[in-house]
Amino acid sequence: MKNKIGSFALVLHSHLPFVIGHGKWPHGTDWLNEAAAETYIPLLNVINGMVKDGVEFAITFDLSPVLAEQLADPRFKKGFIHYLEIRIHMSRENMKEFEKTGDGHKKYLAGIWLEYYEKIKADFINIYNEDLIEAFKKLEESGHIEIITCGATHGYFPLLYTDEAINAQVRQAVITHKRLFGRQPDGIWLPECAYRPRYEWKSFVDDDDKPRMRRGVEEFLSDVGIKYFIIDSHLLKGGKAIGTYLSRFDALQKLWDQFSKSYREEDSTKTPFHMYWAGNSSNDKMAAVFTRNDKTSLQVWSGEWGYPGNGCYLDFHKKHFPGGNRYWAVTGAKVDMADKQAYRPDIIEGFLYEQANHFVDVIKGELTAAGGGILTAPFDCELFGHWWFEGPRWIRKVFEALFSSGDIETVTLRGYFESDKPEEVINLPEGSWGEGGFHYIWLNDWTKWTWKHIHNNEKIMRDMAERWKDSAGPELEKILNQMGRELLLLQSSDWQFLISTWAARDYAEGRLAVHNENFKALADMAKKTADGENLGEGEKNLLEKICEVDSLFQDLDFRLWLKMPEA
Helix, strand or coil: CCCCCEEEEEEEEECCCCCCCCCCCCCCHHHHHHHHHHHHHHHHHHHHHHHHHCCCCCEEEEECHHHHHHHCCHHHHHHHHHHHHHHHHHHHHHHHHHHHHCCHHHHHHHHHHHHHHHHHHHHHHHHCCCCHHHHHHHHHHCCCEEEEEECCCCECHHHCCCHHHHHHHHHHHHHHHHHHHCCCCCEEECHHHCECCCEEECCCCCCCCCCEEECCHHHHHHHCCCCEEEECHHHHHCCCCCCCCCCCCHHHHHHHHHHHCCCCCCCCCCCCCCCEEECCCCCCCCEEEEEECHHHHHHHHCCCCCHHHCCCCECCCCCCCCCCCCCEECCCCCCCHHHCCECCHHHHHHHHHHHHHHHHHHHHHHHHHHCCCEEEEEEEHHHECCCECCHHHHHHHHHHHHHHHCCEEECCHHHHHHHCCCCCEECCCCECCCCCCCCCCCCCCCCHHHHHHHHHHHHHHHHHHHHHCCCCCHHHHHHHHHHHHHHHHHCEHHHHHHHHHCCCHHHHHHHHHHHHHHHHHHHHHHHHHHCCCCCCHHHHHHHHHHHHHCCCCCCCCHHHHCCCCCC
8 A cells, every 4th residue: 555654453353241041131142132133143144245345344343252252052043033123013002192193203213113023123134133242254255354252251361360360361262263264263351451470469358368479361362362452552651540439439449559660651752653562581482563553443432522422423321112123313412302203214314424534533633643563443343323323334434434544454453463563562561441541440349259250269169170180970070060150250341330330240259159159059059969968850950941041152171270270
């Protein structure tokens, strides 16, 4: 590419916790159905449309292992079609209702929803053959996208107690990725972009715990062949974006005090437009880091002036019942529900075009000021379509504008890494992309109790794996493997997030309790089986029920939790 200003990498993090078999509405499998109908299929349609029309583009997708397992699950495929049929039926009912009440505009919008869901259903069945994993896989095989991985169940790495727990999250992720996508993942989206370096660490919930050296996250990645990950900008700049939360939460302060003893502030001249190796002087295990660009992120995420806040776009929160279809526009950031105006789809395209071109101008300005390099723009995938209905169309217009411009190269992370490997090794501080930059969202007075159970179960899993690694018969192995699944599900960072944000607090607390109880019951069964005792009828039924409901990661081996050498 002649006169290239620099490179642009759009990275979309696709993730949902495991919800199949754990409720439907308002919390449960309808989260997955909504994401598939409003984000995954619309994005696949946009991408395949760009391929057909010859628009050059590159997107890096993270499909978290737990999400990918659900999209491949026959229960999702069957349930999703049923979900769409309900939406189609309710859209028809809305049309009849609005015709009776004389609301012609809402009847028109209900007709648009009817066409929308009929098309999603037709595309799912006829174009994607009810297999969204295969649809993404084909796009990667054709070179249009890259698929990276994540923690197996999105466990929050810095707060897990044992190195064995992080090791299992990473290794199971790679195993699942290879099975579903047919290749080794080169990159990973660290859950919540949360990173922890190597340093002496002790539990923040157990004052009697003894300090011990813990491995840096990059060491686990290096061990399984993962080459790069993404960090938030404050980690590169020095890691001081910890907000006011440390003084308010004792456990957070303890953790920061431990880390700060070994922390050396980085040179502020480090630029997010370059790649670096993340590592330390104690070994040669490293992984490259891409850094999130703040300015482009704010253009999308800002609650005050981000693109999705345009008053003419479809409002996410106000819904019509029965059915749940949305018929109102954002109208304004401070406009309450009662004053929302009717949505007008006929005026949307101009705003999308204007915002896409503005976004491209921001990219050019940032890369020009930096003197080239790569601008990395990572976002939650579900923002586009689910939260911001017009988002997938905006993405296409961004790539059309970039393609027309011709002076910005669109790249996947793999493509850029292979063409321009980093040279400098840096020590990164601890932190995440969460509010305050540290661990507040996942560790606070509302969630501290969850970590006691997670940490205790991690130690039990490690000890049992070590004890029976060579002597587990078929029944004991089945129980131990299911214990591993329950522990992974217990570790999902989504539960603490939902508790802290009050988004679905009761549901999250309930899920934590269920997986903790399942783990404890299975541990008792494992001890009984190992001692040569027969399980009772009730225990057998419970075992089968747990295995049937939480059936992800069928290739999981409890030996993933074998004790690792001292760090």
